[in-house]
Amino acid sequence: MMELALRELxxxxxxxxxxxxxxxxxxxSTFPNFMYARLCGLAQLFNQMLSCIANTGRDYNEIQIxxxxxxxxxVRLGEQGxxxxxxxxxxxxxxIDQAFKxxxxxxxEVLQDKNAPQQLKFGVxxxxxxxxxxxxxxxxxxxxxxxxxxxxxxxYIGPAALIVLSKVVQEWTxxxxxxxxxxxxxxxxxxxxxxxxxxxxxxxxxxxxxxxL
Amino acid sequence: xxxxxxxxKMIVDQVSGMSGVEGLVLTDRSGTLLGxxxxxxxxxxxxxxxxxxxxxxxxxxxxxxxxxxxVMVRSPSGGPVMLFVTEYEVLxxxxxxxxxxxxxxxxxxxxxxxxx
Numbered sequence: 275m276m277e278l279a280l281r282e283l284x285x286x287x288x289x290x291x292x293x294x295x296x297x298x299x300x301x302x303s304t305f306p307n308f309m310y311a312r313l314c315g316l317a318q319l320f321n322q323m324l325s326c327i328a329n330t331g332r333d334y335n336e337i338q339i340x341x342x343x344x345x346x347x348x349v350r351l352g353e354q355g356x357x358x359x360x361x362x363x364x365x366x367x368x369x370i371d372q373a374f375k376x377x378x379x380x381x382x383e384v385l386q387d388k389n390a391p392q393q394l395k396f397g398v399x400x401x402x403x404x405x406x407x408x409x410x411x412x413x414x415x416x417x418x419x420x421x422x423x424x425x426x427x428x429x430y431i432g433p434a435a436l437i438v439l440s441k442v443v444q445e446w447t448x449x450x451x452x453x454x455x456x457x458x459x460x461x462x463x464x465x466x467x468x469x470x471x472x473x474x475x476x477x478x479x480x481x482x483x484x485x486x487l
Numbered sequence: 488x489x490x491x492x493x494x495x496k497m498i499v500d501q502v503s504g505m506s507g508v509e510g511l512v513l514t515d516r517s518g519t520l521l522g523x524x525x526x527x528x529x530x531x532x533x534x535x536x537x538x539x540x541x542x543x544x545x546x547x548x549x550x551x552x553x554x555x556x557x558v559m560v561r562s563p564s565g566g567p568v569m570l571f572v573t574e575y576e577v578l579x580x581x582x583x584x585x586x587x588x589x590x591x592x593x594x595x596x597x598x599x600x601x602x603x
Binding site for chain 1: 527529530533536537540543544546550551553554555556557558559560561562563564565568589
């Protein structure tokens with residue numbers, strides 16, 4: 275039902291894809307599956323932006339990011355919900371506002387349903403979505419290491435750590451066979467994303483200890 | 488070629504004078520504050536934070552290698568906050584609820600093109 279509702283949104287002019295998140299958990303989406311990790315990262319970005327502006331004492335609840343050929347819009351729903359839509363640039367905002375108002379009660383129902391599965395349905399499905407931690411089948415690698423390293427990296431580069439780590443690990447696994455992979459190489463690549471030299475060195479020390487290098 | 492300081496002053500003067508603009512903040516692309524007409528320090532800090540966080544997400548491919556051109560943060564009760572991203576600087580604008588935000592956006596974009 276929820277996917278149908280999102281599909282109805284797409285039928286309105288200019289809307290390409292939509293998804294509903296609870297915190298950074300994807301509940302339902304009509305985005306292509308390969309966008310899964312990126313949507314989770316985007317949700318973190320939007321949540322962080324909205325949380326920070328709450329400190330100004332104003333009730334902002336929607337962010338639009340205009341790129342060269344598209345617009346990403348995120349609207350906060352209740353305490354934990356977030357809807358993200360991708361539209362064409364010249365979209366009718368009044369139409370979207372109206373659609374959100376109409377759909378809001380249904381979206382809130384899904385958000386409040388604790389039994390709602392983590393991923394209800396994917397519209398442009400080729401393969402089931404794969405969580406980031408499951409994309410790595412490395413020697414000497416584990417979900418715990420991935421999660422720990424992500425949290426550590428997030429202290430230095432913020433929520434971008436999720437996508438940075440995913441990207442670097444993916445490239446690392448794509449380039450090298452299992453027996454040639456070295457954690458030190460992975461670490462060096464992550465260091466390139468920390469601009470400040472002192473912070474990079476601090477991260478190196480902590481990550482080396484964590485990874486037993 | 489206009490000097491950077493002159494250019495910034497032109498932008499700040501022109502945009503500040505537009506109808507519906509309550510105040511603005513100018514930062515470099517890392518979010519370092521270059522100037523502000525806003526008295527609300529929390530809003531200045533927020534706009535600087537927003538300006539600084541965007542390049543990081545561009546860099547790691549969040550947006551398919553596309554550049555962020557504009558950001559609008561909307562509220563059901565107040566005027567929107569807008570960020571205009573240029574090659575080297577970010578202009579943050581706090582606008583009033585009464586104005587037409589789309590018209591204001593177009594006018595500011597036109598001003599940024601003319602001043603560059």
